[in-house]
Amino acid sequence: MNNLLRYAIEQRKQYLIDQLIASGLYTKESTYLFRWTLSDLEQEYTFVKCMKK
Known part of the structure; x- marks a missing residue:
């Protein structure tokens, strides 16, 4: 379970970094x-x- 949560957080962080x-x-x-x-x-x-709006 911990690994799944950690993976989800890292994925979200990467998405936000890419967007920035x-x-x-x-x-x-x-x-x-x-x-x-x-x-x-x-x-x-x-x-x-x-x-941006």
Whole structure:
């Protein structure tokens, strides 16, 4: 069960990182994105999404 939850969290984090990079505000070289928590990534994604509207 723990592995399944960990996998789901890592998948969600990767999706958010990919979306932030696609937004153009971050680059693939932005290695600090990979150190952010899921909550941090969710907040940043929401912020960027609201800015784009």
